[in-house]
Ligand SMILES: [Fe+2]
């Protein structure tokens with residue numbers, strides 16, 4: 001038996017309904033991807049109605065941390081021209 | 097950034113109602129309190145399967161059996177959601193489970209009481225899950241994101257637990273004299289231990305103030321307990337059950353059902369391991385862990401074998 005008898009961690013992403021995005025719901029522990037998927041189904045989809053499930057090995061996820069959040073997200077904050085209300089057009093014009 | 101600035105910033109985020117996420121900076125005490133609370137909560141879900149599991153094979157009919165099986169399976173799921181959320185704080189599941197198995201970790205004292213009759217299953221669903229819902233609805237607003245999300249998921253599943261329990265009790269109360277007695281007896285045994293689930297009085301709860309300040313908890317033990325009593329008393333009366341408390345009375349002014357004093361000696365004795373079933377519960381958990389080890393071993397062996405084949409295939413092509 002390996003040192004960690006709780007087995008490796010897989011993060012679980014679930015599509016709540018067909019056509020929607022996959023969202024993180026939690027994790028499962030399993031020896032391989034196949035069993036991780038089965039565990040994820042049993043743990044997070046007991047009431048059905050789910051589109052699909054992804055399981056991702058924890059160590060392959062690289063996330064931004066909030067310590068570097070300011071510099072990390074800053075550049076896009078001052079780009080107001082990326083939003084439609086930045087642009088001025090006559091009010092009377094429709095369907096623009 | 098120095099420690100005091102960080103602390104001040106953290107407090108400000110809490111004040112503003114910002115959720116704290118796993119990679120955010122947090123005071124060590126916030127992290128440790130959460131790990132303590134969440135692991136106790138997860139252990140309670142897991143140990144909580146035992147008293148009810150005791151009746152799965154003896155459920156009176158198929159409908160009841162299916163409901164009970166589904167409920168107990170949900171509780172296993174709840175334990176896993178919360179272990180998973182606790183892991184985001186850096187706790188290892190290996191360690192958490194180990195603490196439970198060696199009897200060092202705490203879990204809710206209610207699960208150290210035996211389930212003697214079928215009526216207990218009804219009373220547990222109605223009262224124990226009912227009390228858990230009151231607590232978990234509050235925790236769903238907790239400042240720690242992963243815990244709060246796990247609670248939302250759990251709350252969505254709990255309502256059927258409570259309703260199936262109340263349905264069992266309703267059925268018994270419409271039955272024979274003997275069945276009514278059975279239901280009343282179960283209520284008599286579980287009422288006070290259920291009130292103990294909310295923990296000591298605010299004045300005797302050392303962690304409460306900090307947990308409230310950090311918005312881990314949004315209400316005090318006594319507030320939650322009072323709310324539970326207020327919603328439960330009318331439910332008991334509607335079906336002709338009597339709450340086993342001679343001091344219970346309605347206060348027109350505060351709109352509260354006032355109740356008698358809890359036997360705190362019993363509460364602390366059960367927590368320290370002297371309840372009727374503490375030893376049985378620990379033995380059952382340890383047996384289950386040992387008896388399941390071959391499954392874990394087999395799944396690791398299978399994964400290794402498959403991985404070996406993959407490498408072989410890759411080498412052949414290369
Ligand atoms: Fe639960």
Ligand SMILES: [Fe+2]
Nearest residue numbers: 171225254257
């Ligand atoms: Fe439940």
